[in-house]
Amino acid sequence: MIYFDSAATSFQKPASVAAAMWEALASMSSPGRGGYPAAARAADTAFQCRSELAELFGLKNPEQVVFTLNATHALNIAIKSLVPPGGRAVVSGYEHNAVTRPLEALGAKISVAAAPLFVPEAVTEAFDRLIIPGTDAVICSHVSNVFGFVQPIEEIGAVCRSRGVPFIVDASQSAGILPLDMESLGAAFAAMPGHKGLYGPQGTGVLLCREDVPANPLLEGGTGSQSIQQRMPDFLPDRLEAGTLNMPGIAGLLAGVRYVRRGGVDKILAHEKHLTQMAVQGLETMPGLRLFASPGLRHQVGVLSLTAEGADVENIGSALAERGIAVRAGIHCAPYAHRTAGTLDTGTVRISFSDFNTPEEVARLLRALQGVLGRGF
């Protein structure tokens, strides 16, 4: 199978990830639950993972790194810590349901800073207009999961700081691919999966927390600390990590993070952009296709959407799957993004890349698409 669905989950992982997970299963119990060697090994691995994530994302203190089940879990903690029921939030026009559904569940008043694709200045202007007194939080995806649009989080962060409104960054598509520095961004929280650009296993996620922003747990339970007290501890990461940690997942995530740091975020980005550019050049020559690409990929990373005249996107996805090529068709859990881009009625076919894809695979995708579109639907 040729895999082009890394915006959902990176499927190919470094060999070190599986090895680390196996090692964890064979040798680790749970951190903070005892002083015996298996618990100590688990504690060392969890601490090492927190420390390396803190270094990668510009945090001074590894306690500000909280392990979660996935980015959705992390976003729920962040949003529900800052937005009270019936509160007010401003989001971009390219948000995922992981942001908008928690807000809906809170009955929040949602203002959408909608702006055309690949025009970051318009995004900043829209946020600038909508962030008014009484806004509880601003939430913005760093990169659109549908279109790969890189949104101007530094500028939005600056607007938030000037208005004193907390900022939540959804780094689901950018962690491990674009630089992200929490210190300079001043964001209250950044949420990310472990299983996409960080190459960890599914079932891992991370919430980066600013030290002075109060965070409320979604779950209460054992933390291995202050066990007599019946309230959750008031310090991180324990406050947000009730129950046993996913140690095989965290060990795998650490191996994935080390892979990213060893190769370098810049190198991974350059590789993915090269493949995206190659796909764009090939697809541009095919009649009847509508491509969503930023000129020169200036404001886009390795996620590319398309539609084809007269063809249902799901049929294209299925036809490619029959040819051994995995892409994602439909709405991508992001109706806000499709509404903003005008593709809510049709959805799109999404092609997304990872460090493990090759130019040969892109060439095969282009040939397969030509065949699929040539036969008609």
Next chain:
Amino acid sequence: MEHYIILARSITYAQRMQKSLGRAGVRCHIFRPPRDLTDMGCAYAVRVAVPHLPEALAALHRDGLDPVQIFLFQKGLYQEVEA
């Protein structure tokens, strides 16, 4: 053998203390202190040799790490001491 134990609020905090002390060249190790040393239950601590307490405290202070409590272990008994 006599030693000091420095109580931490959590395993992660104890690990930060260990890292800080390691940078300062103070050898220590993390362990779970006796139950009666904490009224909160389930704690972690770092153990340092008696002569190294001043440099240990200086290093922790430098890195902004606050011990919950400090105890001297002597003749089989723990006695709380001021930081």
